[in-house]
Amino acid sequence: MLSSTCPAPSTDTESPSGQDATRLRGVEALSAPTVDRSLPELKTRLHWLMGLRVVLVTLMLGLSLAFQSTRGESAPTFTALIVFTYTITIVYAVVLRRLTTAAAHSAFIWVQVGVDVVLETVLIARTGGVESPFAVLYVITVTVASLVPHRRVGIVTGAGCTFLFGAITAVQYFRLLNASAWLPPSKLEGPEALQTFEVYGLAFLVVGFLSGVLADELRHADQSLREKEQGLTRLQVFHESIVRSISSGVFTTDQEGCITSFNPAAYEVTGYAFSDVQGRMWHEVFNWHPDERAQETELTSLSPLRFEVDCFHANGSCLVLGMTVSPLQEQGMQRGLVGVFKDLTQIRYLEEEMRRREWLANLGEMSAGMAHEIRNPLGALAGAMQMLRQDVGSDETSQRLMDIAIREARRLDNIITEFLQYARPPALRITEQDLNKVLADTLDLIQHEAQSRMGVSIVSRMAPTNLVAQVDQDQLKQVFWNLAVNAFDAMSGGGTLTITTGLRRVEVGGRRADVIEVGFQDSGEGIPKQNFDKIFLPFFTTKKEGSGLGLAQVHRIVDLHGGWIKVESEVGSGARFVVCLPQSAETGARLRHEGREPWKRF
Structure with missing residues (x-):
């Protein structure tokens, strides 16, 4: 976040709880x-x-x-x-x-x-x-x-x-x-x-x-x-108690737009204490940058301004806030602004999740019809071309064209198979596994694939302790393989793939829980910002070859395990995909309930 050049206001920098205690002691004395x-x-x-x-x-x-x-x-x-x-x-x-x-x-x-x-x-x-x-x-x-x-x-x-x-x-x-x-x-x-x-x-x-x-x-x-x-002191304490008891975040600014107060709910939502934002411009704190002329016109009017803004939590995760900003009036004069905001991140995530599930349900119904309407004629067509290939004789051109037709028919059959697996994934066979061992089993195949790529090397850093979780090891091997192949494709001119594992503690419903992280970091070209929202969509690809289902399958499998994926990337500096898996199903359920699924990060 950018720091503001506004001077710090002359208000008391004492913590909110200290202000209440001081005023309450004053009330008791009086x-x-x-x-x-x-x-x-x-x-x-x-x-x-x-x-x-x-x-x-x-x-x-x-x-x-x-x-x-x-x-x-x-x-x-x-x-x-x-x-x-x-x-x-x-x-x-x-x-x-x-x-x-x-x-x-x-x-x-x-x-x-x-x-x-x-x-x-x-x-x-x-x-x-x-x-x-x-x-x-x-x-x-x-x-x-x-x-x-x-x-x-x-x-x-x-x-x-x-x-x-x-x-x-x-x-x-x-x-x-x-x-x-x-x-x-x-x-x-x-x-x-x-x-x-x-x-x-x-x-x-x-x-x-x-x-x-x-x-x-x-x-x-x-x-x-x-x-x-x-x-007056009781009334002031009463009013401050109301502001501090409101579940919505509340902040006020002076006439220059510098923040002068920040209630506890605002701290809970954004992760920023009052001392972190005091004296800073409010629109920089909340990453709101509309047209300056429109902003001045709307905020000087008496009617409140309502909008949604995408900003960042203090820990770097994305937030979607529904905000209402109104002029702060005192004796008919505007003394600043007062803003009230609510965290809509979980609501937006649930809406997106519902749309995605509805889309997958429709996709599953469509895939059943595709299996019969496309796959059976395609099999018959491939068999007919095999028979015709025998009758072509020694004509090299015809033989080459026939080989292309048979190869593309097989490729189309593989794409349909992958699509059916994505739309209707098999049921998970959950067992207790050490993810270090599951990754090590997959690493042999990944090393073999890297040898066929020019200038590609692999560096692995495994956690020294066992990373035990309830997972389907076959499905996770597919996840690790797809992420590794995707990294190889991003390093067409060569590079290094770094694979790491580790354990991280997160806050879940007021309690701490362990989350296993498996990272794949390449040194390729990186992901353009305009493609960030599309990389996990089916059939989206920037490669000349490929179905665009690899990352979609990765996201689907990880989602079925109750986990999420973090993506960090800058153009020219490569990309880092981190698979985050809870050690227990209960932790995953609480994470979903709390809406803490930061699956992407810019």
């Missing part, structure tokens, strides 16, 4: 319980929460600590909080590795949010209380808490932050603590302190509520997206 599915999400959010905490503390407190250091002031609170944050983050990471349930993760989130609020409260109290610039950290904590994992976390956190900030404001305003170093009195007046508390408190509650609402909306959107993705 259809798993909500708790199991949310567990990795909780872990991810916890990691983000811990990372964000470290970043904020490092930036805000680290920068503040650096600023204090430039002024020559110490900030033990900042240092302690930074060290404590790093330490507790490490503890969080160790604990997180040991959590296995969603409930434990949810409780762990509450713990982290609570610790964060306490740390922020300490920081705010140590940096001015109601006037502290770090009060905004409450807002960040409320926002983060709202995203993990329910709305109530954000609302509760907002309420807690409001309460703690109110407590700080009250302590400062009413001066409830004597240690002014820990929480110094506020410089704000009563209305200003109350207003600051109201603004921050309202901000905490509003952020908690809105963040919770937003988090719920995001979760609902995510759930809806998951359900749609699950439905």
